[in-house]
Amino acid sequence: MAEILVNVTGETCPIPLVEVRKAVKKAQSGDTIVITGTNQASKKEIPMAAKALTLKVLSIEESEGIWTIKILK
Amino acid sequence: MEKNIYLDNAAATRLDEKVLEAMTPSYFDNYSIATSEFGYSMGIDAKDALAEARKTLANRLGAEPEEFIFTSGSTESSNLALKGIALALGQKKGKHIIISKVEDFPVLYSARALEKEGFKIDYIDVDEFGFVNIDKLEKLITKETILVSIQHANQEIGTLQDIEKIGNLCWKKHTVFHTDATHSFTRVPIDVKDIPADLITVSAHTIHGPKGIGGLYIRKGTPIAKIMDGGFQEFNLRGGMDNITGAIGFAKAVDLVTEEENIRIKKMSKRIIELIFEKVPEVTLNGDLESRIPQNANISFHYVEGESITLHLDMYGISVSTGSACFSKSLEASHVIAAIGGDHERAHGSIRFSFGRYNTMEEVEYVVETLASVIKNLRIISPLGKEKEE
Known part of the structure; x- marks a missing residue:
């Protein structure tokens, strides 16, 4: 089970979601996708997209303006 | 998907x-x-x-x-x-x-x-x-x-x-x-x-x-x-x-391509326009209601960007296109929406739904239902959004 890192720090909508979509397509079932970013709208948008794709959001954390979202494929 | x-x-x-x-x-x-x-x-x-x-x-x-x-x-x-x-x-x-x-x-x-x-x-x-x-x-x-x-x-x-x-x-x-x-x-x-x-x-x-x-x-x-x-x-x-x-x-x-097929397609494009106007607030129809080709519906969703809409609909298995800049290879917003007097925001929030032989009325219902929820959520998080998070 691999961990796929997606760093979209400094990127704004819709780039983070585009990168997440690429990672989700590449990931195998059981892989974890770890996304880090700074755009606040993307922090809300990515879990929405995960729900649409019926993927499990494992955690959403934020520290000093940088958020990390973990999604299980 | x-x-x-x-x-x-x-x-x-x-x-x-x-x-x-x-x-x-x-x-x-x-x-x-x-x-x-x-x-x-x-x-x-x-x-x-x-x-x-x-x-x-x-x-x-x-x-x-x-x-x-x-x-x-x-x-x-x-x-x-x-x-x-x-x-x-x-x-x-x-x-x-x-x-x-x-x-x-x-x-x-x-x-x-x-x-x-x-x-x-x-x-x-x-x-x-x-x-x-x-x-x-x-x-x-x-x-x-x-x-x-x-x-x-x-x-x-x-x-x-x-x-x-x-x-x-x-x-x-x-x-x-x-x-x-x-x-x-x-x-x-x-x-x-x-x-x-x-x-x-x-x-x-x-x-x-x-x-x-x-x-x-x-x-x-x-x-x-x-x-x-x-x-x-x-x-x-x-x-x-x-x-x-x-x-x-x-x-x-x-x-x-038969006349019967064109009538069937027209019913779907007409229905999607009706349903969107019924279920999604603050939308504008682009083009004329009557004098339009049977397979086309084009609607601008205010306060949201077309790329976000297309991306989120894609997650639900729905393919549509937008007049928004990033979607196009030219990286310019729709010259058509600009020519009909639409501003930048109207072009960026425009979505084209174009129907064909293999679409069904059931798909229209599903698309609008999904779209209504996607637009509502995007308006909450959009910097242009008007909806307030509950």
Whole structure:
């Protein structure tokens, strides 16, 4: 089970979601996708997209303006 | 992603199996070039197959077979129409061409290329629904005008122009009239016995035919020069290998489009507009409610960006397109929405739903239900959003 890192720090909508979509397509079932970013709208948008794709959001954390979202494929 | 609801049929369509079936013998059994009567039998059969396909295409336009040439698609057809007329008449008559501001890229960029070669191009305005200002057009046509090119249906907002009126005006002023009918051909009847068009661009890719084949109707006697040099194919108007397989597929695709199908498709596009207006607040219909092609619905969703909508719908297995800048290869927002007076935000939030043979009314219901929830959520997180998080 691999961990796929997606760093979209400094990127704004819709780039983070585009990168997440690429990672989700590449990931195998059981892989974890770890996304880090700074755009606040993307922090809300990515879990929405995960729900649409019926993927499990494992955690959403934020520290000093940088958020990390973990999604299980 | 299990669902696959494809609502981008204005861009490309799924090939109909019957089209593939019609084309297959031309790949494996009858694959030669078209020869003259003096050639070998397979070549004569290929020639006959091409002639038969041409006849089908011409008949659908009410034209004679020798008035229709096959091309590689609508881009080449419109390039030939504009540049071929410019080459034939530029020195003899004048260097003035008129097109509308909402033309699709083949016409728009052919005109811009000619502008660089010293032709004067007038880009005529459209009103808020996308209709060309015909009074203004009349004033713009001069003795120097060699061509007017106004599309039949708009590629984004679906508005249908009154090409009979425009054509009559052009003929009254002794000017050649070209219309790009890529998005209306077979979906809306066109008969050249009634429509005074000299040149009509058509394509197979919008009607479940193969990609890479299109055509240009050229009325008998229209002065046009060849721009693709090579052999003497297509009545010596287009050099290059005949795409006989494509032509057979195009003809079959044309035969398969029926009035019943167009009515069914119209019901779906009408329903999606009704449902969106019922379930999603703050939306604007782009184009005219009545005078539009049956397969098109184009709506702007205020306070959200088109890219976000397309991305989120894609996650639910729904394919649509937007006039937003990042979506387009040009990285410019829709010139069509701008021409109908829409601001930046309206262009960026515009979504085109285009229907085809394989869509169903159940899909319409699912799309609107999903869309309503996606828009609501996006408005909450959008910096432009009006909804408040609960």
